[in-house]
Amino acid sequence: MARFIKAKKEAIGISPDAILFRGEKKSDYIRLRVLDFDLEKLDEFEVKNVCETIRFDNSTTTSWLNIDGLHDEKIMEEISLGFKLDSLIVPEVLNTHARPKIQEYDNCICISVKMLQYNGVDDQITAENLVLIIKENLLISFQEKEGDVFEPIRKRLRKNKKRIRSSASDYLAFALLDVVIDNYIYIISRIGEKIESLDEELISKPSNSTLEAINKYKGEIIYIRKAIKPCLEMIMSLVKLDSELMNENIGIHLKELQSNINQANDLLDSYREILSNQLNMFHTNVSNQLNAILKFLTIFSVIFIPLTFIAGIYGTNFDNIPELHYKYSYFIMWGVILVIAISMIIYFKRKKWF
Incomplete structure (x- = not known):
């Protein structure tokens, strides 16, 4: 199956506000988890239906509703109606192959970004769509499947870290995006170690397996670039965003996000160049051997x-x-x-x- 474009013929001509799941089912069930907190207390629990979460829309505390699994269109429609979301938001959530972007609506900000996972066994990168909806004192996050990538944020909340416990939903959204971008840098560095290790092999004894590895890592770098380039544009738009849902003091944190995504982009470009040089070196070595x-x-x-x-x-x-x-x-x-x-x-x- 194609890794870059996964368009389905059935989706052609469908209305933009149609609540239709357009991705791949990655979870057997939908899990709804709530974290409700302020400086004094934190409540963490799992709910069975959407009705139990609607009360957090007007809460004086900060709430985080995390949805794992997107394939149940009925639940998605309940979320759209219960939280009074724009009719275009949930269809965008259900289109998991959509390009990362940011969109401001009347009562919320919708952010779409790709989360990457690294499989160290076969050195392959996989992507998962993440959508964040920032409302006043409420953050709703949509994930394609259950995972532990945001567990460090949950631990910070449980340990009563004052900055995150005293902040609103905009800072919580920043914390989640920061984890996503830090994970970009981590994955690029892991792939980068493998790429740099090819240099010694190229000098000592280049072989067909070396060429296969170079081409494989080129494909993975291109796949990562597919996620990072739109994310870079999205973060730049987020930094410039002037919204009542974003506190004035969040600006310095968004600048940190911008710095991190620029670092990830620079690393990506560096390894792309290294792979191109390695490919040239391989062909040069092969030509030299043939000439000899x-x-x-x-x-x-x-x-x-x-x-x-x-x-x-x-x-x-x-x-x-x-x-x-x-x-x-x-x-x-x-x-x-x-x-x-x-x-x-x-x-x-x-x-x-x-």
Whole structure:
């Protein structure tokens, strides 16, 4: 299955506000988890239906509703109606192959971004769509499947870290985006270690497996770039966003996000360039090896051309060859052959042709 474009024919012509799941089912069930907190207390629990979460829309505390699994269109419609979301938001959530972006609505901000996971066994990157909806004192996050990538944020909330416990939903959204972008940098560094290890192999003994590895990592870097480039644009738009849902003091944190995504982008460009150089080095080494083989074969052929000429003359079937009946003709012929061969070898060595 294609990793870059996964469009379905059935989705062609569907209304933009149609609540239709357009991704791949990655979870067997939908899980609804709530974290409700302020400086004094924190409540963490799992709910069975959307109705139990609607009360957090107008809460004086800060609430985080996390939804794992997106395939149940009925639940998604309940979320859209219960939280009074714009009719275009939930269809965007259900289109998991959509490009990362940010969109401001009347009562919320919707952020779409790609989360990356790294499989160290086969060195392959997989992507998951993450959507954050920032409302006043409420953050709703949509994930395609259950995972532990945001567990560090939950631990910070449980340990009563004052900054995050005293902040609103905008800071919580920043914290989640920060985890996503830090994970970009981590994954790029892991792939980068593998890429840099190819240098020694290229110098010592390049092989077909080396070429396969270079091409494989090029594909993974391109796949990462598919997530990072739109995220870079989204973060820049978020920094410039002027919304009542974003506190004034969040600006410095958004600048930190911008710095981190720029770092990830710079690392990505660096490794793309390293892979291009490695590919050029591989082809250069292969060409040098081929040239060395051709040089050897050419010299070998040149040495034997005069020897073949001599053997050809004395192999002709004529009676009147002056040296034919001479007692030492055979040994003289071999002497001439050896003198010519040794002289040519010495000449080639002096010229440093081999």
